[in-house]
Amino acid sequence: MRSAADQIRAAIADAGGAIPFETFMHFALYGDGGFYSAGGAAGRRGDFITSPEVGPLFGAVIARMLDAVWADLGRPGLFTVIEAGAGPGTLARTIRAAAPACLGAIDYVAVEVSGVQRERHPDWVTSTDAMPTAPVNGVILANELLDNLAFRLFVMDGGWREAYVAARPDGSFAEVLRPASDLEQLHLPGGAAHGARIPVQRRAAAWVQQQRALLRTGRLVIFDYAQPTTAGLAQRPWREWLRTYRGHERGDHYLREPGSQDITVDVAIDQVVAAAGEPASVRTQRQFLQRWGIDELVAEGQRVWAEHAARPTVAALAMRSRVREAEALCEPSGLGGFTVLEFDADATIFSKNAGPGHQ
Ligand SMILES: C[S@@+](CC[C@H](N)C(=O)[O-])C[C@H]1O[C@@H](n2cnc3c(N)ncnc32)[C@H](O)[C@@H]1O
Structure with a gap:
């Protein structure tokens, strides 16, 4: 397999000298030798810790939410759960371990572009590299997917200019700025300082719009680090919101x-709202987890641990760890401060063409 750098240099040469940052990022993550293609992953032995990787508690809370949606839908015999960007399948495993009432009805589809990670999916899920395109009756989940979708990058330099990537003679990469022909349609925020940057996340916005359109009954639930507005991002140092x-x-x-x-x-x-319409709710992860009973699960863990503390069992130790897991999952400056966007199937889809400046 070519290295990501070789693939990017070839694409730059084919394009006559530079490719958009969006293309660079897509190759850097998902192309030949890309970070995720080559096995980059969430997890303790991976590169970063996500909520499902903190421990089984996150999945146990999601299991409660799934039961509630299933009950709302009248407890159908077939209840589809699609997890997008499923990584190695940890959330699926922990949902199953929590044994929700809906488990027997669940058809779990784990969507993951990285073949290395798909190989780690449990064999009871349908493991695939692309989102199903059939209408969905159930729940579509995405934890930390949207932040990993390639985006266009703009830089204020006498006007918004798009960041492109060129190759230097020594093989390293350099940024070049070019005018964008579709600038008018993007409605980028005004008043930004020289050197300010903003992302234009059309892939993320289109992804939400598409999933919402496929949802017949049920809910689309998205967890991610997020900011309310593009204009707000322009005012912050870009290294705070564009991270490696x-x-x-x-x-x-x-x-x-x-x-x-x-x-x-x-x-x-x-940008997501401009493409996909208003969510039914926007909560912090902490609020979401509390709504679906994380405090009760922790209290149950403490009770079980107290009963078994004199002769601890593995199950009792797992119950005790719920206290620490809840702290990590609800920490306001960390995972607890993530945003949870929930879209219901029956809400109206708004303007599809408005750009990031539209509220
Ligand atoms: C930050 S990881 C999160 C993994 C997992 N959801 C978790 O919370 O641990 C993002 C994952 O999304 C996957 N991914 C990126 N784009 C995707 C796409 N279009 N469809 C499916 N998976 C995608 C990546 O390969 C990566 O495994």
Whole structure:
């Protein structure tokens, strides 16, 4: 397999000298030798810890939410759960371990582009590399997917200009700025300072719009780090919202050693809403988990542990760990501060063409 850098250099040559940052990011993560193609992953032995990887508690709370949606739908015999960007399948495993009442009805579809990670999916899920296109009756889940979808990058330099990537003679990569022919349609925020940057997340916005359109009954639930507006992102130092990770540490500049590090961005909620319409609710992860009973699960864990503390069992130790897991999952400056966007099947789809400046 070619390295990500070789594939990117070839694409730059084919394009006559530069490719959009969006194309660079897509190859750096999902192309030949890309970060995820080559096995980059969530998990303790991976590159970063996500909520399902904290421990089984997150899946246990999601299992409660699934039961509630299933009950709302009249407890159908077939209840589809699609998990997008499923990584190695940890959320699926923990949902099953929680044994929700709907388990027997669940048809679990784990969608993951990385073949290395699909190989780790449990064999009771339908493991696939692409979102199903049939109408959905059930729940579509995505944890930390949207932040990993490639986006267009714009830089304020006397006007918004699009970031492209060129190759230097020594093989490393450099940023070049070019005018964008569709600038008018993008409605980018005004008043940004020289050097300000913004992401235009058309893939993420289109993904939400498409899934929402497929939902016949049930709910689309998206967990991610997010910011309310694109204009707000323009005012913040870009290194705060355009980040790289490798081996549980922050990585280098995003143009360095493509394929060796994850590239990720805060999701601009206004862009998602402009494409997919208003969500039924926007909560922090902490609020979401409390709504679906994390405090009760922790109290149950403490009770079981107290009963078994004198002669601990493995199950009792797992119950005790719920306290620590809940702290990590609800920490306001960490996972607890993530945004949870929920879309119901029956809400109206709004304007499909409005850009990030539209609220
Ligand atoms: C940050 S990881 C999150 C993994 C998992 N959801 C978790 O919370 O641990 C993002 C995952 O989304 C996958 N991914 C990215 N784009 C995708 C797409 N279009 N369809 C399916 N999976 C995708 C990546 O390969 C990666 O495994």
